[in-house]
Amino acid sequence: MLSKVFSAAVVSLDAQIIEVETDASYGLRHFEIVGLPDKAVEESKERVGAAIESSGFQSPHHQPVRILVSLAPADLKKEGSLYDLPIALGYLLAAEKIKFDPSDKIFLGELALDGRLRAIKGVLSFALASREKGFLELILPKENALEASLIKGIKVIGAENLKEVIDYLVGKKEILAKETNPEDFLKTPDYPIDLGYIKGQEYAKRALEIGASGGHHLLMMGPPGAGKTLLARGIISILPPLSFEESLEVTKIYSIAGLLPRNRPLINLRPFRSPHHTSSEVALIGGGNPPRPGEITLAHRGILCLDEFPEFHRDVLESLRQPIEEGQITVLRAKHSLTLPARFTLVAATNPCPCGFYGNPEKKCNCTNSQIQMYRRKLSGPLMDRIDLFINVPPLKYEKLVAVDEENCSLKIRERVERARQIQRERFKKEKTNSETEIPEIKKYCQLNLAGQDLLRKYVDSGELSARGYHRVLKVARTIADLEGSEDISFNHLSEALMYRIREGSI
Numbered sequence: 001m002l003s004k005v006f007s008a009a010v011v012s013l014d015a016q017i018i019e020v021e022t023d024a025s026y027g028l029r030h031f032e033i034v035g036l037p038d039k040a041v042e043e044s045k046e047r048v049g050a051a052i053e054s055s056g057f058q059s060p061h062h063q064p065v066r067i068l069v070s071l072a073p074a075d076l077k078k079e080g081s082l083y084d085l086p087i088a089l090g091y092l093l094a095a096e097k098i099k100f101d102p103s104d105k106i107f108l109g110e111l112a113l114d115g116r117l118r119a120i121k122g123v124l125s126f127a128l129a130s131r132e133k134g135f136l137e138l139i140l141p142k143e144n145a146l147e148a149s150l151i152k153g154i155k156v157i158g159a160e161n162l163k164e165v166i167d168y169l170v171g172k173k174e175i176l177a178k179e180t181n182p183e184d185f186l187k188t189p190d191y192p193i194d195l196g197y198i199k200g201q202e203y204a205k206r207a208l209e210i211g212a213s214g215g216h217h218l219l220m221m222g223p224p225g226a227g228k229t230l231l232a233r234g235i236i237s238i239l240p241p242l243s244f245e246e247s248l249e250v251t252k253i254y255s256i257a258g259l260l261p262r263n264r265p266l267i268n269l270r271p272f273r274s275p276h277h278t279s280s281e282v283a284l285i286g287g288g289n290p291p292r293p294g295e296i297t298l299a300h301r302g303i304l305c306l307d308e309f310p311e312f313h314r315d316v317l318e319s320l321r322q323p324i325e326e327g328q329i330t331v332l333r334a335k336h337s338l339t340l341p342a343r344f345t346l347v348a349a350t351n352p353c354p355c356g357f358y359g360n361p362e363k364k365c366n367c368t369n370s371q372i373q374m375y376r377r378k379l380s381g382p383l384m385d386r387i388d389l390f391i392n393v394p395p396l397k398y399e400k401l402v403a404v405d406e407e408n409c410s411l412k413i414r415e416r417v418e419r420a421r422q423i424q425r426e427r428f429k430k431e432k433t434n435s436e437t438e439i440p441e442i443k444k445y446c447q448l449n450l451a452g453q454d455l456l457r458k459y460v461d462s463g464e465l466s467a468r469g470y471h472r473v474l475k476v477a478r479t480i481a482d483l484e485g486s487e488d489i490s491f492n493h494l495s496e497a498l499m500y501r502i503r504e505g506s507i
Contacts, residue, residue, distance in 0.1 A: 001025075001166035004101040005084040009304055010122045010256055012338055013293070017106070017180075017193055019072040020083065022090035027066035033087070035071030038079045044111075048088045049079075049109040055163040057097055063422075079290050082120040085109035085139075088162060089169075098363030100169040102134040107165075108144075115162040117141035124248065124251060124265075127151040139165060145178035147255065150248070164255035182244055185266035191232065191237035196409030200396045202394070204231055205408050207391045207500055212238045212413075213420035215433035216472075216502075217324060217346040217386065219309065221289035222393030223363070224356040228349035230304045231393065235347055236272045237410035239302070240418045246301050249341065253300060254400035257293050271302030273344075277311035285319050287331045288492060291338045296323050309348040310378040317383055318347070324386045327421075327436065343436070346387070350379075360395065362442055388472050389500040420482040434479045440469065442462040446474040452494045473497045 003022045008015045026266055031045045045067075053059040060067055071078050088108040091100045108126055110118040119141050129150040130138050137155045138148055145158025156178045159165045167173035195205055204220060204227075212217045212235055220228045242250060251267045254260045262266070275284060275295045286294030296304055306312060323329045323342035352358040353372045358365040367375075416487040425434055427445065437445070448456065456473070460464040465473065475488045478498040484492070 001095045001096060003102070005086045005090045005228055005405075006106050006135070007083055007108060008106060008126045010077060010125055011076070013125060013252055013256060013340065015122065015125040016076065016407045017129060017133055017183065018069075018076075018078065018083075020086040020090050020107075021070040022087070022095035023093040024060075024069045024091060026064060029064055029066070030061060031069075033069045033071065035069075035074045036077045037071060037083075038077065040081045041071070041078050043308050044081060044087055045082045045225050047084055047113060050113040051084070051115040051162050052088055054115040055161070055166065055167060057092065060091055060095070065095065065116055067094075073216055077290075080120070081110035081118075082108045084111035085165065086115065089165070090376065092166070098166055098170055099462070104134075106130045106135050106138045108138070108140040110141075111162060117159055117161055117165075118160050119143035119262070121258045122252075123147045124150065124252045124255045127154060127156070128252075139168075139263075143262060147182055147251075147260065149180040151179040151268055152249075154214070155250065156242045157232050161328035165248065180265065180366065182266055186241070186244065186247070186263060186268050189241065189269040191416050191471055194232045194237055194410045195231075195234045195413060197236060198230055200407065201227055201231065201393060201416045204391050204393050205413070208235050209238065209413050209417060209480055210476060210483065210500070211235070211347070211486055212346060213417045213433075213483055214424070214475065215343075215435035216476055216479065217348075217435075218389035219348045219350065219387050220393050221352055223360050224351060225393050226393045226395050229307055229391050232347045233272070233274075233351055234301055234302075234306065234410065235345075236270055236331075238413040239270045240414065240421055242268045242270055242301060248430060250301055251340070252466060253293055253297055257298065258485060259298070269297050269310055271344075273299040273304065274305040275305070276305060277306075277308045278317065279312070280313050280357050280455055281313070281316045281319050284316050284336065284343075285323070285329050285331065286340050291331065294329075296320070296329060296342040296344055297340040299343045301343060302345070304344040304346050307346045307348065309350040310375055314380075317378070318380065321386060321392075323384055345435075348387070362395065365376060372382075385466055386472075389477050390502075391500065395482050397483060403476060416483060419485070420479065423482045423485070434475045434482070439477075442471055442474055446478050448474075448494065449491065451491045452489065455491070455494060455498070459498065459502070473501050 005020050007018045007020050009018050049059045049061040123144040131154045139157045142158035142160050145156050151157040157175050158178050168175045222228055247268045273295045282288050284295050327343040329340050330344045353367040354375050355366050357363040367450050477494045480487045480493040480496055
């Protein structure tokens with residue numbers, strides 16, 4: 001007899017409905033799964049057989065029955081162990097061991113040999129796809145029910161084992177649908193680092209405030225121990241919490257990557273990713289086989305911190321150019337194409353030279369000119385042209401180390417950042433920052449007076465600003481004006497934006 005139940009597969013960051021067709025007929029004992037299954041799916045027949053027997057039914061491996069399971073569409077590669085539950089139910093339905101209507105239900109879950117349901121990844125994407133395709137129920141492991149129930153409009157049933165699922169489907173047992181209130185997970189988070197802990201460095205903190213307000217990329221340069229890394233880690237404390245829509249975006253990414261905490265199904269703290277400088281290109285931008293999100297996607301709507309910036313491999317750094325410009329990354333391989341979101345704010349830190357003390361009046365630099373030039377050449381001109389703010393972080397004196405900085409604590413800065421973000425939200429009528437503006441929007445919202453036009457003309461005509469640099473300066477000036485609550489960009493706003501943009505040497 002033939003049966004059909006429904007499951008789903010992850011494609012990029014979205015889910016696609018999978019039809020699990022099962023044919024059970026009398027004959028020589030045989031169990032085959034077709035439809036481009038990977039090794040984990042092929043092995044599911046052994047787990048399914050043991051789980052069915054543990055649930056009080058006779059295992060298909062102990063009967064003279066020929067079983068063929070087809071996962072459609074057949075040309076889409078199926079990965080992972082989440083098809084165990086639909087395969088088991090498909091067999092029981094085809095063999096007429098149980099009867100239920102599977103037409104409005106999605107089944108997901110890995111089976112243990114004793115019939116328990118183990119948690120799976122990517123549940124938020126599955127719940128969204130199930131609702132969009134008109135399914136009424138989503139039946140999955142109990143551990144995943146809290147995450148799936150964030151999506152309203154679909155009934156989420158979390159079960160502990162296969163026997164519980166069967167009893168629910170045939171009407172022997174009622175399982176209450178899981179309900180989650182997203183507001184429970186949208187509280188203001190605790191931040192480990194407060195910018196008030198960092199004494200001095202007012203110039204750098206001002207640049208961090210501008211970068212956080214408009215989503216602008218920035219590069220800090222200074223000697224070892226000046227506070228670059230601490231400043232970079234502190235920027236997360238001045239960013240506003242994610243909106244619910246942004247939280248769903250980020251949560252979906254982390255769920256598919258298997259990085260979502262079990263007891264916290266919704267992420268509302270902006271991501272902070274700080275990969276080591278030995279990371280590969282695939283680790284940073286994503287890809288692999290099977291394809292997975294990289295660090296730039298995991299940093300979506302948050303911060304990508306690259307400490308020791310010139311120590312990264314050159315091809316790794318150059319791969320950042322497209323996502324910095326477009327807010328997404330497209331990875332093309334021989335057998336697949338993958339487009340992933342990557343709307344992050346880059347915060348990079350570097351020493352001025354290999355020893356770190358070039359230009360330091362207190363310590364002598366031991367590097368030769370050729371070593372300094374080689375060190376700085378690792379950062380190409382096109383990559384540097386995509387960075388908005390360049391900050392020098394000098395070493396601190398004792399008076400600064402013992403001073404109290406209450407004015408620049410994270411709470412006060414975050415309030416100013418949130419006001420600037422609200423202005424941008426009202427301007428663009430959606431969640432969007434000044435750094436994301438396109439040229440038509442720049443022409444509309446970044447108008448300059450005559451003095452400002454003359455100032456920019458000087459820098460562009462002298463070659464100190466490229467066309468890209470010209471537009472990026474205007475975006476930063478717009479953000480500075482927003483921080484002051486000004487509708488117009490003044491000469492002072494533009495001058496400050498240029499101060500952060502123009503830099504000496506190649507860095």
